[in-house]
Amino acid sequence: MKRQHFLAKINEEKITTAIARAEAKTTGQISVFISHRRCPNPLPIARKHFEHLSVSKAPHHNGMFIFVAPESQTFALVGDAGIHDKCGDIFWQALRDEMIPQFKAARYTEGIVHAIQKAGDLLATHFPRSDQNRNDLKNVARKD
Secondary structure (H helix, E strand, C coil): CCHHHHHHCCCHHHHHHHHHHHHCCECCEEEEEECCCCCCCHHHHHHHHHHHCCHHHCHHHCEEEEEEEHHHCEEEEEECHHHHHHHHHHHHHHHHHHHHHHHHCCCHHHHHHHHHHHHHHHHHHHCECCCCCCCCCCCEECCC
16 A cells, blocks of 8 residues: 555554553653655564653553554564563464454554553553653654
């Protein structure tokens, strides 16, 4: 799918609202990145952006990153060490598997929002909100 077609089906406001709601319950940080490049193997690229965009600098190493590459119809989920230690690979694989049918049905916003909500619930359980909550990350980035 061409990036512009994907972007036309994305409701950034819904995604940003979902991130704000999820982050209101936790010290964790969530960010979404939509790439304009082809990424047949998105995980290494996602990890690079995860570091570059400072998602890894979230308090308690509890940042979560959703990377989507519409040109190659791929995506990746990256959780920092703090959150990954709490949920392991099984959570990320299950979440990925839940997003795939949404994406195949061209419900991109719904798939991303679902992932944000599930990750937000996990983060809230293990990293509840504190008085020092800060949002240091841009919630949705659209280019690389």
